[in-house]
Amino acid sequence: MPRYGMVIDTKKCVGCQDCVVACKTENNIPEGYNRDWIVTEVKGKFPTVQMEIRTERCNHCSNTPCVSCCPTGASHIHEFGGIVLVDHEMCIGCKACVEACPYDARYIHPDGYADKCTFCIHRVEKGQNPACVEVCPTHCMYFGDLDDPNSEVSKLLQSRKWHVNLPDAGTEPNIFYLI
Amino acid sequence: MILAEQIIELTTTRHNPHVDPFMAMWEWQIPVYLFLGGMVAGMMIISGYFIFSNRYKVADCSCFSIPFTALVLISIGMFALFLDLAHKPYVWRLYTTFQVKSPMSWGAWILLLIYPALIANILMKPSPWMLRFIPRLSDISVKINQHPFLIKNIGVLNMLLGLMLGAYTGVLLSSMGSRPLWNTSLLWVLFLTSGLSTAAAYVHLIAKNKEESELLAKADNGFIVIELFIFVMMFLGLLSSARPHIEAAELLLTGAYAPAFWVFVIGLGLVIPLIIQLLAVNHKIKHTPIAPIMVIIGGLILRFIIVEAGQYSHWFNAHLK
Numbered sequence: 001m002p003r004y005g006m007v008i009d010t011k012k013c014v015g016c017q018d019c020v021v022a023c024k025t026e027n028n029i030p031e032g033y034n035r036d037w038i039v040t041e042v043k044g045k046f047p048t049v050q051m052e053i054r055t056e057r058c059n060h061c062s063n064t065p066c067v068s069c070c071p072t073g074a075s076h077i078h079e080f081g082g083i084v085l086v087d088h089e090m091c092i093g094c095k096a097c098v099e100a101c102p103y104d105a106r107y108i109h110p111d112g113y114a115d116k117c118t119f120c121i122h123r124v125e126k127g128q129n130p131a132c133v134e135v136c137p138t139h140c141m142y143f144g145d146l147d148d149p150n151s152e153v154s155k156l157l158q159s160r161k162w163h164v165n166l167p168d169a170g171t172e173p174n175i176f177y178l179i
Numbered sequence: 180m181i182l183a184e185q186i187i188e189l190t191t192t193r194h195n196p197h198v199d200p201f202m203a204m205w206e207w208q209i210p211v212y213l214f215l216g217g218m219v220a221g222m223m224i225i226s227g228y229f230i231f232s233n234r235y236k237v238a239d240c241s242c243f244s245i246p247f248t249a250l251v252l253i254s255i256g257m258f259a260l261f262l263d264l265a266h267k268p269y270v271w272r273l274y275t276t277f278q279v280k281s282p283m284s285w286g287a288w289i290l291l292l293i294y295p296a297l298i299a300n301i302l303m304k305p306s307p308w309m310l311r312f313i314p315r316l317s318d319i320s321v322k323i324n325q326h327p328f329l330i331k332n333i334g335v336l337n338m339l340l341g342l343m344l345g346a347y348t349g350v351l352l353s354s355m356g357s358r359p360l361w362n363t364s365l366l367w368v369l370f371l372t373s374g375l376s377t378a379a380a381y382v383h384l385i386a387k388n389k390e391e392s393e394l395l396a397k398a399d400n401g402f403i404v405i406e407l408f409i410f411v412m413m414f415l416g417l418l419s420s421a422r423p424h425i426e427a428a429e430l431l432l433t434g435a436y437a438p439a440f441w442v443f444v445i446g447l448g449l450v451i452p453l454i455i456q457l458l459a460v461n462h463k464i465k466h467t468p469i470a471p472i473m474v475i476i477g478g479l480i481l482r483f484i485i486v487e488a489g490q491y492s493h494w495f496n497a498h499l500k
């Protein structure tokens with residue numbers, strides 16, 4: 001069984017927001033809502049400052065507080081590659097999962113259910129890449145099976161330095177940022 | 180954020196409603212529900228204790244009036260919870276499953292069990308107006324009163340479920356590692372004690388029996404002292420923890436929520452009513468309804484502050500070393 005994850009090369013990301021637009025179009029995201037977004041992080045002491053631009057979304061964590069807290073089982077880890085999903089028909093809109101995610105990756109859809117990135121599972125099941133990965137003009141995003149040592153994502157993680165977001169929160173995220 | 184003279188500046192393009200710029204998903208409904216849940220928990224424990232310890236044999240024991248008020252209050256609380264749901268037609272999904280890791284699922288089932296326990300307590304001695312509506316209730320009441328063992332168990336059941344309800348209102352928040360202010364295992368003890376304190380204040384207010392009223396005022400003083408102690412312990416724990424937890428504690432101690440916390444929760448909600456009630460139980464002044472009312476309002480404001488400040492507290496991205 002694969003374990004899907006993403007590797008994002010922050011050396012290549014320019015923050016063009018193509019991934020954001022692609023997600024909104026592909027998944028019909030209502031106006032004013034985002035499943036993915038761009039973060040710019042500037043760090044240092046003038047004049048020695050560093051900048052990192054990265055595209056963020058639900059990390060499809062291995063340890064999922066959003067799933068544990070869900071009272072109905074609507075939030076679940078799908079058997080297909082460990083993708084974290086919400087079953088809209090089971091969600092009561094209690095917002096517990098939105099609160100439980102340390103990345104604030106979720107929101108309540110205007111139709112009432114909790115919503116977030118699905119890794120475009122409808123595309124992945126057909127062997128395609130998620131929409132954001134597909135459109136990135138700098139090819140900074142890679143999607144694949146983290147459990148397969150020969151996959152492109154695994155090889156990148158072996159050969160390059162990387163970080164994950166909020167490692168201290170203990171969620172074991174599956175989105176890795178190459179630095 | 181400034182760390183060792185270095186600046187870390189995060190800019191995001193995300194602007195999801197009620198999530199950005201900071202989490203504000205849970206509005207007034209949740210603190211109101213947590214407050215009512217806590218108070219009802221305290222009422223069930225007090226009433227259950229009165230039954231268990233045979234106090235119910237005193238004719239004007241408040242254990243006969245508490246459960247009906249508790250029933251009304253918990254129903255209002257559950258209605259507030261329902262109002263908070265964004266996907267209301269699907270609310271029944273709560274009761275087609277039991278999710279063992281989800282405090283909210285536990286809560287949903289506990290709430291369901293509370294009704295029969297409260298109703299059993301009411302049926303021990305239904306009010307005259309209830310008998311007017313359903314005269315048959317008196318037969319049930321006679322039957323229950325023939326079995327002292329059953330009565331003892333009604334007391335135990337109320338205490339047990341009260342304990343579970345009061346604890347759960349805290350665990351619901353403290354299980355969320357994502358919000359550092361909530362993420363302390365003392366939160367359930369704080370909410371349970373605050374629930375007991377507000378319930379004691381309520382019973383002190385309404386008790387017809389003088390001795391009982393006095394007893395509850397004394398008990399409330401004890402609960403308030405314990406609550407103050409728990410606050411100290413909770414802040415010590417947070418302040419000696421990781422940076423996000425320290426910042427979360429500072430939100431209440433010196434930050435944006437400090438004025439409301441110190442004035443309404445600690446000052447007007449705990450310390451001043453404690454002083455008034457200490458003077459009253461020592462017969463220096465007469466009992467006044469002001470102190471218990473202050474305790475009850477303080478309990479409500481506590482839930483508002485904890486829910487709001489907790490949502491505001493967050494982890495920061497500290498990956499760049």
Ligand code: SF4
Nearest residue numbers: 058059060061066101
């Ligand atoms: S990023 Fe948040 S919503 Fe996504 S799996 Fe992790 S905890 Fe859940």
Ligand code: SF4
Nearest residue numbers: 070091092094095097
């Ligand atoms: S909002 Fe929906 S998916 Fe999230 S915890 Fe509640 S029921 Fe589960």
